[in-house]
Amino acid sequence: MPKNGLEEIFWGLNFRRKKSAEVSRNEFLKTMPFFEHLTLKQLRKLANYLHERRYEEHEYLFEINHPGAALFMIATGEVAVVTSSDSKSATELARIRPGEFLGELALLDESPRSASALAVKPTLTYALFRGDLNQLVLSEPEIACQVFKALAIIVGERLKATNRQVGLVRKAA
Amino acid sequence: MRDPERRRRAMLVNTITIILAVGITVYLIWALKELILPFVLGILLAYLFRPLRSAFKYRWLPNGIRVVFLFTLLTSGILIGIKFIKNNIPNDKEKLEILVRLKYKFNEKFNSMMGFDQATGKGNAMFNLISQDLSPLKNSINGYLELSPDQQEAFLEFRDGVEGFEPVSEKYYQYFLINTKKVEQPKREPAKTAVVAATIPNTAKEKSVLKTAMGILSIWFLLPIVFVFFLLDDGIIGQFFIRLVPNRYFELVLTVKDEVDQAIGKYLRGISMECGLVFISMTAGLYVVGIGLKMAILIGILAGLATAIPFLGPVVGLSFGLTHALIVEEINPLLPFVSMDNLPVAVFFAIGIVLALDNIVFQPIVLGGAVNLHPLIVIIGIMAASMMFGMAGVLLAIPSIVIIKVIIQHTFGGLKDYRII
Numbered sequence: 001m002p003k004n005g006l007e008e009i010f011w012g013l014n015f016r017r018k019k020s021a022e023v024s025r026n027e028f029l030k031t032m033p034f035f036e037h038l039t040l041k042q043l044r045k046l047a048n049y050l051h052e053r054r055y056e057e058h059e060y061l062f063e064i065n066h067p068g069a070a071l072f073m074i075a076t077g078e079v080a081v082v083t084s085s086d087s088k089s090a091t092e093l094a095r096i097r098p099g100e101f102l103g104e105l106a107l108l109d110e111s112p113r114s115a116s117a118l119a120v121k122p123t124l125t126y127a128l129f130r131g132d133l134n135q136l137v138l139s140e141p142e143i144a145c146q147v148f149k150a151l152a153i154i155v156g157e158r159l160k161a162t163n164r165q166v167g168l169v170r171k172a173a
Numbered sequence: 174m175r176d177p178e179r180r181r182r183a184m185l186v187n188t189i190t191i192i193l194a195v196g197i198t199v200y201l202i203w204a205l206k207e208l209i210l211p212f213v214l215g216i217l218l219a220y221l222f223r224p225l226r227s228a229f230k231y232r233w234l235p236n237g238i239r240v241v242f243l244f245t246l247l248t249s250g251i252l253i254g255i256k257f258i259k260n261n262i263p264n265d266k267e268k269l270e271i272l273v274r275l276k277y278k279f280n281e282k283f284n285s286m287m288g289f290d291q292a293t294g295k296g297n298a299m300f301n302l303i304s305q306d307l308s309p310l311k312n313s314i315n316g317y318l319e320l321s322p323d324q325q326e327a328f329l330e331f332r333d334g335v336e337g338f339e340p341v342s343e344k345y346y347q348y349f350l351i352n353t354k355k356v357e358q359p360k361r362e363p364a365k366t367a368v369v370a371a372t373i374p375n376t377a378k379e380k381s382v383l384k385t386a387m388g389i390l391s392i393w394f395l396l397p398i399v400f401v402f403f404l405l406d407d408g409i410i411g412q413f414f415i416r417l418v419p420n421r422y423f424e425l426v427l428t429v430k431d432e433v434d435q436a437i438g439k440y441l442r443g444i445s446m447e448c449g450l451v452f453i454s455m456t457a458g459l460y461v462v463g464i465g466l467k468m469a470i471l472i473g474i475l476a477g478l479a480t481a482i483p484f485l486g487p488v489v490g491l492s493f494g495l496t497h498a499l500i501v502e503e504i505n506p507l508l509p510f511v512s513m514d515n516l517p518v519a520v521f522f523a524i525g526i527v528l529a530l531d532n533i534v535f536q537p538i539v540l541g542g543a544v545n546l547h548p549l550i551v552i553i554g555i556m557a558a559s560m561m562f563g564m565a566g567v568l569l570a571i572p573s574i575v576i577i578k579v580i581i582q583h584t585f586g587g588l589k590d591y592r593i594i
Contacts, residue, residue, distance in 0.1 A: 048407040051415055051423070059420060067590050069424040110428075127423070131431030132408065138224075139407075 025052075028075055029126070031099055034150040042143050049132040053125050055079075061103075061117035061125065068106030068113050070127040074098050077123025081115050090116070107133055107151060207392055210565040215399025217572055218247065220438050221445055226404055240404045244397060254474065261471050266331045266338045269324055270345050274500040276318035277348035282499065283311060285514075325353065344502075425591045429583045436579040441572065443540040444481055450535045451527060452477025455490050458523035463506030463516060468497055480531070481571060482555055483548035487528045494520040546574060 026043050029035050029050075035043060051070070055061060061072055061079060072079075074096050081102060082090040093115055096102050102117055107130050128147075136144040202209065222243050226236075263271060283289075287304055288297030296304060320328060328349060332341040341349075403410070411430065418426045456473030460466055472493045480486030498517040506512075511519045554574045558566030588594045 045407065048409055048412070051412060051427075053420060053423060055420055061420075062424060063592075066424070066592065067428070069428045129427045129431070131427065131434075135408075139226075 025075075025126070028099075029073075032073055032101065033154060034071075034101075034128075034147050037146050037150070038143060042140070042146075045140055046136070046143050046147075049128065049136065051127040051129065053127055055119035055123045055125065057119060057122055059119050061119060061123075062113050064114065064116045065112045067110045068103055069110065069131075070129045071101060071104045071107050072117070073101045073126045073128070075124040075126060077119060077121040077125075079123055079125075080118045080120050082118055083115055090118075095120075104151060104154060106130055107147075208395055210568065211393050211396040212399050213569055213572075215396040216403050217441060218396070218400050219403035220441055222247065222400075222404060223438065224442070236405065240401055243404065244401055247400070248397065258471065258474065261467065264338070265327070266335075266341065269320065269328045269331065270341060271500065272318055272320060272324070273328065273345055273349045273352060275496065276315060276352045278499050279314060279318065280352075282517075320349075320353070325349075422591075422593075425587045425593070429580070429587050432583045433576065433579045436583075437572065437575055440540075440575045444571070446539040447531065447535050448477045448480045448486075450539070451480045451486050451531055454527045454530055455524070458527050459494060459520065461507045462511050462519040462523050463504030463508075464494070464497060464501070464520070465505075472497065476527075483551050486531070487524060490524045490527065491521070494524055546571070546578070550574060 025047060026040065029043055029047065030038075035046065038046065053061075053072075055077070062068065064084060076098055078098075079096040079102065080092050081094040081096060082092050084090040096117070103113070105111070106113070107128065110130070133144060133147060136147070225243055226239055284291075284296075287300035289300055289304075290296065328341065331338055332346050332349075334340045415423070415426065415430070452473045455476045456469045459469035459472055464472070472490060475493060476486045476490035479489040495517055498520040501513075501516065504511070504513060504516060506516075506519070508519070551571060551574065555567055555570040558570035558573070560566070562569070585594075
């Protein structure tokens with residue numbers, strides 16, 4: 001169970017602490033490219049759909065070949081993107097640090113994950129689930145539109161970067 | 174990775190928490206079982222109305238006002254429906270009149286079909302051919318429609334005049350005489366006898382009914398509250414429960430929850446729309462063949478509600494429609510070829526067309542993408558649920574079967590996809 005799961009049962013008792021936590025969460029969310037164009041009101045609405053998850057060291061956020069369902073934004077801690085779920089044969093592809101995100105393609109379809117994500121430190125993440133984003137399209141189309149636009153820009157940037165890399169490799173060859 | 178000692182402690186705390194939570198939940202369900210029906214119905218209605226909430230989305234219209242508007246719409250609809258049905262439920266006098274009219278009209282139609290002449294005791298060719306075979310059936314229907322001595326006494330008292338009731342019309346009294354083969358009797362002085370008194374609720378009875386009604390009202394007060402809160406909810410309630418899920422099953426649970434959510438929503442909305450379409454087409458069909466608008470709406474409502482249970486909608490429409498066609502005294506058909514003589518046939522065809530429309534058009538369109546439930550499962554499920562939980566079971570059987578089916582279907586698929594099994 002997440003650390004503050006039981007606290008949530010006693011709604012209101014930790015009001016002051018929750019309020020400041022909410023502010024810092026919203027500030028964090030504002031730094032994410034998906035949400036930078038959202039107003040504070042829209043951000044608050046969207047925050048209702050985000051799932052706060054805490055991972056211990058060496059705990060997987062997701063594993064390779066599992067169907068993808070959520071985007072993870074790292075608030076604290078560190079996550080390693082690895083090629084396998086087997087720690088002996090795994091090759092580290094990238095390190096994701098606070099303020100960065102991973103698994104964004106899961107917001108578009110449920111194709112299997114292309115790599116595993118392993119917490120290398122105790123990590124706090126905010127997850128946005130594909131189903132919730134699809135629901136937002138109906139209930140809050142302006143918010144959903146901003147998120148999808150940002151997602152399209154990110155995927156486009158990555159495609160350009162990949163093309164540049166391929167070009168460099170070809171030149172070198 | 175957590176050290177073994179910490180993991181052992183965490184497991185102990187989790188186990189105790191789960192046992193306590195299950196124990197408290199079971200106790201609460203048992204102790205508050207009367208609240209379950211309004212609570213669950215409130216959630217289901219919120220499900221039904223959720224797409225409407227999005228439909229009324231305007232920048233200037235706050236969420237709360239949208240929900241209040243939908244709540245008012247729902248409450249008004251329910252109240253108008255209840256009032257309409259209540260006003261059209263026959264009272265004690267009308268119940269007796271219906272039995273008298275039914276028996277009279279049944280025999281009249283039977284005799285006219287057989288060309289039966291009372292004086293000679295002879296009939297047409299059909300009479301000679303099948304009257305002996307049909308005789309036991311006719312007698313058993315007559316026996317079923319026969320008024321008991323107490324009911325006959327009460328009918329006569331209503332004819333003489335009982336406070337609070339219109340006297341029985343002369344025409345129905347003549348039917349009664351023919352049914353019972355009695356000689357016409359002069360009107361007696363109006364008097365409340367034990368027979369009529371027994372059929373009319375007394376003050377004590379009214380008080381206890383009022384007390385029960387107040388109790389039910391206070392319980393049902395929960396329904397609109399649950400409805401409003403679930404309709405206002407922007408995912409907070411679901412999020413709280415998702416927090417309790419271990420990280421390993423997080424994405425799986427989200428996926429299954431989403432699929433179950435969609436399947437239930439589609440099914441409930443589909444079945445509600447089908448019921449509504451059956452109501453509209455049944456009302457229109459009966460009105461076209463000459464049944465009065467008020468009665469057509471009443472039969473349409475009953476048949477529409479019964480459509481939620483497979484096969485029951487047409488059966489309800491047919492039995493009420495034919496019964497009414499048999500006793501109706503005057504019709505105003507929009508179709509020129511419908512007359513009093515062929516009204517039952519016309520009603521039969523009208524309901525047949527509604528049934529065909531339901532099977533060929535309504536179901537494939539409105540229930541096309543929804544969960545497919547085998548009619549046998551639904552019927553057995555409803556019977557079992559009614560035996561276990563009474564009326565609450567009947568109302569909640571279909572949504573429960575849908576939820577169980579969808580959860581089993583998607584959970585096993587998900588567990589395999591995530592390589593947990």
